[in-house]
Amino acid sequence: MEIIKAEDLNFTYALGKTPALKNVSFSVSRGDLVAVCGATGSGKSTLLRLLKKEIAPVGDQRGRIFFGYIKDGKEGGFGFKNVEDMSTRESAEKIGFVMQDPEHQIVTDKVWHELAFGLENLGVKNDAIRRRVSEMASYFGIESWFEKNVNELSGGQKQLLNLAAVMVMQPEVLLLDEPTAQLDPIAAADFIATVAKLNRETALTVIITEHRLENVIPVATKLMALEDGRLTAYGEVRKTVAALAKDPKMLVGMPAAVRLFSRLSAKGECPLDVCEGRRFIEDNCVNEIRSLPVKTENRNHETALCFKNVGFRYDNRGADVIRNMSFEVREGEIFCLLGGNGSGKSTTLGLASGVLKENSGKIEIFGKKIKDHKGGALYRECVAMLPQDVRTLFIYDTVKEELKEVEFSPEMLPFDLSPLEDRHPYDLSGGEQQLLGLAKVLSAKPKLLLMDEPTKGLDAYAKKEIAGVLRELKKRGLTILFVTHDVEFAAAVADRCALVFRGEVTSEGETHEFFAANNFYTTAVNRMTRGFYDGLLRVREVEEIIRLNGGHKE
Amino acid sequence: MVVIKNNRIRNIIKILIPFVLIPAAVVVGVFVFDDRSYAFISLVVALLSVLLFVAGFEKRRTGTGRMAIVTIMVALTVTGRFVPYFKPVVALTVITGIYLGGEAGFLVGAMAAVISNFYFGQGPWTPFQMLAWGMIGLVAGFMGEVLKKGRIPLAVYGFFSGLFFSFVMDVWTVLWYNKTMDWNLYVEALVTAIPFTAIYVISNVFYLMILKKPIGGKLERICLKYRL
Amino acid sequence: MPAFSDYNPIVVFIYFLTVAGLAMFIMNPVILGISLFGALICFRSRTRGKKDRSSGLFIGLFLLLALLNPLFHHNGATVLFLINDNPITLEALLYGFTSATMVVSVIYWFRSFSLLMTGDRLLYVFGKVSPKFSLMLSMSLRYIPLFATQARKIKASRKALGLWKEDNLWDAVKGGIRGFICLAGWSLENGIITVDSMEARGYGSGKRSFYSRYSFSLWDLGMLILILALTSVVIVSKAMGALDFGFYPRIGGELMTGAAAGAYACYTVLVLLPLGQIIREAGYGREKERKNGNH
Incomplete structure (x- = not known):
């Protein structure tokens, strides 16, 4: 039975000129797991929020949204009611909502209190709260941190707590608005697995918008695509993907197998994950030519940054966070440090930027020790760092004022910020904020640019833009060192990569060699083609090698 | 047991507090603990006035957005109290009062006092701090329009609120130590506290001058955004 | 018997309020001596094994407060010596010591209070009010x-x-x-x-309930009655004047009357209440040591 039904939905924001949603009609059945894809500004979040009246945006709404419910009493059967006519209490109970930011969704200071918060709001009695909270904590496996302060949790745990705190109210529909955007890949996969389990085991209806569709597509039952507020495709996943395959713009952010299928304009069943992609390649392609010619770039061998046996600990009595760390970044290259949470990547950047001081070993920047760059010289036309959270740089009310704080001149940038000048920094999208942050950082005219997770929270489109900016900066002679969790991004832009594990560099090499030597910690394309082709990292490369091999079977 | 389910009883208690309990406290103070235990009386009065305010706040419907902003301002104020010597506590309380009204100002002052004392030490002085900072925020709210416009009224307000805080807290210091009001001790306490009072006054005026525009601007923007 | 810190937070809250409140308003050297003794023991029992780095500070504060009074108050009949023609009297000195005992003991009661009434427990008490x-x-x-x-x-x-x-x-x-x-x-x-x-999550959709994980057991009731009973005895003694003690112009009043002794005894029991569990815990610790020793 349908549980959500939208008819001819149109919506224009109170201050907006163009409608955010145009003639959107669809229905969702109980137990569906609907993945919603579309670029930033396509109306995904607006749609999700309109389904939840307490947090619905203000504006002009036409068309109706119905919530399907099971009738009480003797009548039996099903009924529909307008979402707007639901009481806030009913809406709170029946429809759960989890947002992107794990941090600020948490209201109270203790895990147990956060779980109880929603039930308190509904006026549930003490004993019933106790029962439901403990049931939820057991189901989610959060008993071991039940008593903790929320600030002791990791980002992934926080987001699981947000989910549990909603599920404790026993909703029938769960709306997830980019819930894993701020999480590292492992926590993101865990989160999606939990959602899939809830969907499977309790017939929970889920509607989820995501940047990282590779985790969601395999568990989704339906896929919905939005473009400029219009519903362009909706239905069973494989069919919808096939329908979208003609429109490469919609495919950014799709699993690698889907993108490959689309680039080849192949026909038939679209592969959705690594397994199916592998089968598709083996069945349809030949591998007489197994690898692409290696492009050799003329490289400068001057050293921009050098770590030699560096050791560091935050606390004199504590354990070493960085131990015996050695690596070199050469002038004019893009160097990437990869690694899991707590491996010491960000600490390494802190050391390189001079914010932290090494306990042992030697760090040199352009041949000079950090402390020999005296009187702030380090931060004048030498080193600058783009922080993980660029909002730590914003203090003014407009983009223009932000840029005035630093000695900014537009020609320094490979991108244009002038259309954003009068906007408030916090009204920008994540990608625009990143560009503004980068503009502030580049105003220091650095020769060495350090970046901490430059793609965190960004959608696939914004990632592409950042990648382009990095390549352009490299062309202008900048040396770039960035750390990331994002294997695909590293493969797309870095010249050389290194893996940090427990405070040490354990492997290092040219990007292609580096990933080709890894079995698990590598791109989806590499995992998909391993053994059949050699050293391929990106969809574009597979496309090329298949072309060199004479194309795929129709 | 302690939860009072019945609304009428609750309301009766709320009326009882100001009209019966406060006078009763005074009487008990006078008869049981000498006729000179003004410290006891003043403590009870301070505590009850804070309670009374909180009871009023509890009864009113406050929008979620408003409540969240006030809470954030409380947390910012507590964070600000960790600045060595020159603390922006009063400035933030006053700014909240100006932009969000007297009730919000009182709450920020009072809550910042009780919460920051978890870190700086709770004691019988807590209710007085709550009351003193709360009043500064409350009055700032009443004078919101004046303070919003001019820099000079704002500086004057910062100056006097610094003095006010010292004068109130020293009354308590003397009462606590000496049981009765002793003007010699009070003057002496005020004189000893001059360096501290000077620091209060300077930091109030300084922070108000510097923070009013940026933080006030952010509060105004947020109020729009939260649809307050 | 539950550990003192495991009693319902309201009971613990009332305990600290009364024990510190009595100390604050009864200017009787014996009561204050008991209060300081109890406050120190209670605090130390909560910070066992840890060094109290601030104790020096509080000794300093104690001496300062004690010596401050005779410098400002010159009434009192027994002149000890003169400073700048101002008499320093024995009575004022003793009053200073008594006041200092009160201030320092109350500070220590509040320090124990902070250790016992952690976030959750205090929120519970506040939650009952608002x-x-x-x-x-x-x-x-x-x-x-x-x-x-x-x-x-x-x-x-x-x-x-x-x-x-x-x-x-x-x-x-x-x-x-x-x-x-x-x-x-x-x-x-x-x-x-x-x-x-x-x-x-439905905030503002109707009447909220307040989830608490603390229940009010018979133990709590018993403890509360005990606390209130002991407190009443002290208050009644005070109201009847049994605890009155004058400092000026001459130290006066009987400290050791029968009625006063009753109040002292009750107050002593009151300040030692948090220790009941400590003593048991210590016994348990010894038992455990013995057991471990056998292995």
Whole structure:
């Protein structure tokens, strides 16, 4: 039975000129797991929020949204009611909502209190709260941190707590608005697995918008695509993907197998994950030519940054966070440090930027020790760092004022910020904020640019833009060192990569060699083609090698 | 047991507090603990006035957005109290009062006092701090329009609120130590506290001058955004 | 018998209020001596094994307060000596010592109070008075460590751009203020997420309940009655004048009357209540040691 039904939905924001949603009609059945894809500004979040009246945006709404419910009493059967006519209490109970930011969704200071918060709001009695909270904590496996302060949790745990705190109210529909955007890949996969389990085991209806569709597509039952507020495709996943395959713009952010299928304009069943992609390649392609010619770039061998046996600990009595760390970044290259949470990547950047001081070993920047760059010289036309959270740089009310704080001149940038000048920094999208942050950082005219997770929270489109900016900066002679969790991004832009594990560099090499030597910690394309082709990292490369091999079977 | 389910009883208690309990406290103070235990009386009065305010706040419907902003301002104020010597506590309380009204100002002052004392030490002085900072925020709210416009009224307000805080807290210091009001001790306490009072006054005026525009601007923007 | 810290927070709260309240308002040297003794023991029993670095500070405060009074008050019949023609009297000195005992003992009671009444327990007590206030406290306690972390991040990222220099005082102050403004903007802007998250979970949709994990058992009732009974005895003795003790012009009043002795005994029992469990725990510890020794 349908549980959500939208008819001819149109919506224009109170201050907006163009409608955010145009003639959107669809229905969702109980137990569906609907993945919603579309670029930033396509109306995904607006749609999700309109389904939840307490947090619905203000504006002009036409068309109706119905919530399907099971009738009480003797009548039996099903009924529909307008979402707007639901009481806030009913809406709170029946429809759960989890947002992107794990941090600020948490209201109270203790895990147990956060779980109880929603039930308190509904006026549930003490004993019933106790029962439901403990049931939820057991189901989610959060008993071991039940008593903790929320600030002791990791980002992934926080987001699981947000989910549990909603599920404790026993909703029938769960709306997830980019819930894993701020999480590292492992926590993101865990989160999606939990959602899939809830969907499977309790017939929970889920509607989820995501940047990282590779985790969601395999568990989704339906896929919905939005473009400029219009519903362009909706239905069973494989069919919808096939329908979208003609429109490469919609495919950014799709699993690698889907993108490959689309680039080849192949026909038939679209592969959705690594397994199916592998089968598709083996069945349809030949591998007489197994690898692409290696492009050799003329490289400068001057050293921009050098770590030699560096050791560091935050606390004199504590354990070493960085131990015996050695690596070199050469002038004019893009160097990437990869690694899991707590491996010491960000600490390494802190050391390189001079914010932290090494306990042992030697760090040199352009041949000079950090402390020999005296009187702030380090931060004048030498080193600058783009922080993980660029909002730590914003203090003014407009983009223009932000840029005035630093000695900014537009020609320094490979991108244009002038259309954003009068906007408030916090009204920008994540990608625009990143560009503004980068503009502030580049105003220091650095020769060495350090970046901490430059793609965190960004959608696939914004990632592409950042990648382009990095390549352009490299062309202008900048040396770039960035750390990331994002294997695909590293493969797309870095010249050389290194893996940090427990405070040490354990492997290092040219990007292609580096990933080709890894079995698990590598791109989806590499995992998909391993053994059949050699050293391929990106969809574009597979496309090329298949072309060199004479194309795929129709 | 302690939860009072019945609304009428609750309301009766709320009326009882100001009209019966406060006078009763005074009487008990006078008869049981000498006729000179003004410290006891003043403590009870301070505590009850804070309670009374909180009871009023509890009864009113406050929008979620408003409540969240006030809470954030409380947390910012507590964070600000960790600045060595020159603390922006009063400035933030006053700014909240100006932009969000007297009730919000009182709450920020009072809550910042009780919460920051978890870190700086709770004691019988807590209710007085709550009351003193709360009043500064409350009055700032009443004078919101004046303070919003001019820099000079704002500086004057910062100056006097610094003095006010010292004068109130020293009354308590003397009462606590000496049981009765002793003007010699009070003057002496005020004189000893001059360096501290000077620091209060300077930091109030300084922070108000510097923070009013940026933080006030952010509060105004947020109020729009939260649809307050 | 539950550990003292395991009693219902309201009982513990009332305990500290009465025990410190009595000390604050009964100017009787014996009562105050008992209070200081009990406060120190209670505090030390909660910080076993840890060095109390601030004890020096409080000894200093005690001496300061004790010696301050005779310098300001010159009434009292027994002149010890003169400073600048002002008599320093024995009575004023004793009054100073008694006052200092009161102040320091109350401070120590509150230090134990802070150790026992941790966030959750205090929120429970406040929640009984005002659930809304209690929720705001809980939210603040969630925000404060979050803001502290963010403040560190802001400092690091602005430093690495040369926007926060610490070469001279003015630069440091300017950097700090801008960092604070940044923090204020960040927290207020993101607050809207909290608001959405609260409303999405039905905040404001009707009457709230208040979830507490503390129950009120017979033990709690017993303890509460005991506390109130002991307190009443002391108050009644005080009201009847049995605990009156004058300092000026001459030290006067019987300290050791029968009625007073009863009040002292009751107050002693009162200040030692938190120790009941400690003694048991100590016994348990010894037993455990013995057991471990056998292995």
